[in-house]
Amino acid sequence: MKAAFGFCGFYVAKADTRLFNKASQVALVRFDDKTVMTMANDFRGDPKEFAIVIPVPTFLEREQIHVGDKALLDHLDAYSAPRLVEYFDEDPCRPRRGMLDALQSAAAPAAKPAREKSLGVTVEARYTIGEYDILILSARESQGLETWLVQNGYRIPPGASAVLGSYIKQGMRFFVARVNLEEQVRLGFQYLRPLQVAYESPKFMLPIRLGTVNADGPQELFVYALTRKGRVETTNYRTVRLPSGMDLPLYVRSKFPDFYRSMFAQQVRREDMRSVFLEYAWDTSWCDPCAADPLSRDELRQLGVFWLDEGARSQEVFLTRLHVRYDATHFPEDLSFQETADRQNFQARYVLRHPWTETKNCPAGQQYRSELARRREAEAQTLASLTGWSVDEVRRGMGIVAPEDRTWWQRLWSGD
Amino acid sequence: MRDPRPYQIAALALLLTHGLARLGFDVSPLRVVLILGAALVSQLALSRAGGLPRLDPRSALISGLSLCLLLRTDSTLVAAAGAVATIASKFLIRWRGKHVFNPTNFGLVAMMALGAPAWVSPGQWGHSAFFAFLIACLGGMVVSRAWRSDVTAAFLLSYGGLLVGRALWLGDPLSIPLHQLQSGALLLFAFFMISDPKTTPDSRAGRIAFAFLVALGAAYVQFRLFRPNGILWSLALCSAAVPLLDRLLPARRYLWAPSSSGRRPEEGAFHDAQVDLRGGLVGSGHGGEGRLRLLRLLRGQG
Numbered sequence: 160m161k162a163a164f165g166f167c168g169f170y171v172a173k174a175d176t177r178l179f180n181k182a183s184q185v186a187l188v189r190f191d192d193k194t195v196m197t198m199a200n201d202f203r204g205d206p207k208e209f210a211i212v213i214p215v216p217t218f219l220e221r222e223q224i225h226v227g228d229k230a231l232l233d234h235l236d237a238y239s240a241p242r243l244v245e246y247f248d249e250d251p252c253r254p255r256r257g258m259l260d261a262l263q264s265a266a267a268p269a270a271k272p273a274r275e276k277s278l279g280v281t282v283e284a285r286y287t288i289g290e291y292d293i294l295i296l297s298a299r300e301s302q303g304l305e306t307w308l309v310q311n312g313y314r315i316p317p318g319a320s321a322v323l324g325s326y327i328k329q330g331m332r333f334f335v336a337r338v339n340l341e342e343q344v345r346l347g348f349q350y351l352r353p354l355q356v357a358y359e360s361p362k363f364m365l366p367i368r369l370g371t372v373n374a375d376g377p378q379e380l381f382v383y384a385l386t387r388k389g390r391v392e393t394t395n396y397r398t399v400r401l402p403s404g405m406d407l408p409l410y411v412r413s414k415f416p417d418f419y420r421s422m423f424a425q426q427v428r429r430e431d432m433r434s435v436f437l438e439y440a441w442d443t444s445w446c447d448p449c450a451a452d453p454l455s456r457d458e459l460r461q462l463g464v465f466w467l468d469e470g471a472r473s474q475e476v477f478l479t480r481l482h483v484r485y486d487a488t489h490f491p492e493d494l495s496f497q498e499t500a501d502r503q504n505f506q507a508r509y510v511l512r513h514p515w516t517e518t519k520n521c522p523a524g525q526q527y528r529s530e531l532a533r534r535r536e537a538e539a540q541t542l543a544s545l546t547g548w549s550v551d552e553v554r555r556g557m558g559i560v561a562p563e564d565r566t567w568w569q570r571l572w573s574g575d
Numbered sequence: 576m577r578d579p580r581p582y583q584i585a586a587l588a589l590l591l592t593h594g595l596a597r598l599g600f601d602v603s604p605l606r607v608v609l610i611l612g613a614a615l616v617s618q619l620a621l622s623r624a625g626g627l628p629r630l631d632p633r634s635a636l637i638s639g640l641s642l643c644l645l646l647r648t649d650s651t652l653v654a655a656a657g658a659v660a661t662i663a664s665k666f667l668i669r670w671r672g673k674h675v676f677n678p679t680n681f682g683l684v685a686m687m688a689l690g691a692p693a694w695v696s697p698g699q700w701g702h703s704a705f706f707a708f709l710i711a712c713l714g715g716m717v718v719s720r721a722w723r724s725d726v727t728a729a730f731l732l733s734y735g736g737l738l739v740g741r742a743l744w745l746g747d748p749l750s751i752p753l754h755q756l757q758s759g760a761l762l763l764f765a766f767f768m769i770s771d772p773k774t775t776p777d778s779r780a781g782r783i784a785f786a787f788l789v790a791l792g793a794a795y796v797q798f799r800l801f802r803p804n805g806i807l808w809s810l811a812l813c814s815a816a817v818p819l820l821d822r823l824l825p826a827r828r829y830l831w832a833p834s835s836s837g838r839r840p841e842e843g844a845f846h847d848a849q850v851d852l853r854g855g856l857v858g859s860g861h862g863g864e865g866r867l868r869l870l871r872l873l874r875g876q877g
Contacts, residue, residue: 497694
């Protein structure tokens with residue numbers, strides 16, 4: 160039996176199902192203490208095993224809950240994903256021109272661990288929205304909540320009780336959702352659509368602690384923050400920019416997703432798994448180069464950008480993409496955010512430079528060829544350092560020989 | 576006891592270098608030059624206006640370096656305005672000859688409160704234990720030389736107590752308050768900002784009460800209002816209560832080290848311009864008090 164992951168809460172299966180925590184994506188739209196949160200996961204198990212418990216800051220009316228379109232998050236992902244750009248060298252024997260040719264963006268990343276289930280006390284509300292049955296629970300103490308959850312067929316991972324207790328004392332409610340199979344059949348969706356909740360609260364945070372209880376291994380979370388003023392960052396963890404702008408060997412083109420995964424894993428190691436990574440920061444009206452078209456006004460509205468209705472221009476929607484790999488040891492606290500006034504653009508962008516291959520003999524051409532050898536070695540070193548791949552392996556992939564392994568005659572006539 | 580400011584300048588410069596080189600702080604070398612320049616020019620201009628015969632760059636450098644560590648903005652104008660506000664607060668916002676706000680704290684809070692496109696990144700330091708230790712040591716050195724470690728200790732104990740108390744009440748593991756305390760931003764605040772002897776109460780009891788108030792306010796901002804940078808807002812608010820604390824718990828006013836007279840200083844100098852005590856105007860805070868006060872008032876110091 161399979162089932163899903165957990166981001167803010169944990170997805171919990173009925174009975175003894177094992178759950179896999181996979182990458183989760185959350186869009187956080189926020190302005191003026193008003194938040195619209197869209198939560199998606201890549202749950203691929205039997206829908207009747209799907210259940211999720213998420214702490215929320217306030218009680219939620221039926222109208223505050225909505226079922227969104229998965230395509231919205233997919234578009235956000237594609238638009239903000241790390242990207243590869245290609246350039247073609249000019250003929251060294253002729254004067255300049257040069258252009259951007261192609262662009263490739265990384266598919267969404269990695270995998271996650273497993274988990275179980277739980278539940279609680281006063282059912283404040285009960286809604287069926289789309290294919291979901293939703294409960295809003297409040298509780299006075301964790302024991303009661305836990306008992307309620309167990310009695311209602313949910314299983315709580317050991318250790319979750321203390322975390323539930325902490326959220327109860329902080330005045331949080333619990334948003335519990337599972338799939339209503341009849342509704343799902345009637346609606347005809349083959350996959351689970353993202354849940355959206357809208358609330359007003361000064362808390363600008365994501366509760367990740369429940370998701371780390373009893374997780375077997377680190378979890379992966381993407382946060383797309385859509386704000387009015389500028390970039391979003393975490394206040395209780397360091398937010399660092401993903402390395403960007405490097406020239407990489409050409410063969411990365413065919414394995415860009417691998418590159419992205421390895422590079423991200425390497426950066427996580429470098430930061431001792433204690434940082435949140437910034438992958439994209441840009442106002443949503445444009446991009447350069449575009450990994451995907453900017454989101455339309457309608458898509459932004461569906462994601463919850465409510466200030467567009469007040470006549471705001473789309474430049475007033477700033478997207479921050481944060482990527483974090485976390486576990487309870489390195490991320491003991493929930494993520495707290497703040498919106499900054501920073502509107503500087505940032506994207507994770509990697510460059511491929513195609514060499515000029517025609518062999519003409521001119522003095523500039525000879526110099527070009529010897530620089531090319533140096534350039535390719537530098538690209539190999541960069542790639543190895545970014546990803547943790549061995550530099551020999553990289554050189555093999557590129558079909559080049561290490562400078563120190565070259566014979567004296569190769570060095571003498573080093574074409575490339 | 577020597578003037579602690581050279582140590583403080585060195586410590587802050589080291590932290591800034593580390594931040595720029597290793598932690599990727601969102602501040603460019605050019606911006607550093609701009610902020611330091613604006614702070615020094617403001618100090619010079621306001622000193623002149625106050626009739627101060629010569630420029631003492633040390634306190635302006637300290638405020639400027641602190642701003643470089645904390646103030647973040649995309650706007651050159653806001654960065655410069657922050658530096659000017661920081662220095663100006665020292666000269667203009669005074670109560671009975673003492674400036675009310677820690678200058679850097681005022682500069683930051685003023686920029687944020689006015690809605691300028693500026694922010695402070697409390698998470699920028701990360702939680703590296705080594706780094707926390709480094710700040711603690713450097714700061715400790717400065718503080719002990721400035722004879723104001725009681726404020727730092729009282730603040731850290733109060734704030735730590737509140738965090739641990741909250742965790743116990745919530746049933747949270749102690750790794751949470753520990754993580755909150757292992758913050759570079761918090762240590763920087765405790766060792767380099769709240770410890771400013773010129774803006775803390777005169778008496779030890781007053782200072783301990785002050786530190787507790789700041790800790791309480793910071794926890795309130797963070798856990799009740801759910802806003803970032805609680806320590807900065809709280810310090811600014813509590814600073815306004817210092818004249819009251821001085822009234823309730825009076826003690827001898829903090830004075831500069833009369834380095835040239837060879838007498839033992841009462842306490843070190845912090846975040847302020849040094850009064851030129853040459854010429855035997857004053858002893859260690861007794862003779863010539865009235866003249867000294869007048870002089871300080873005129874010079875925007877003290």
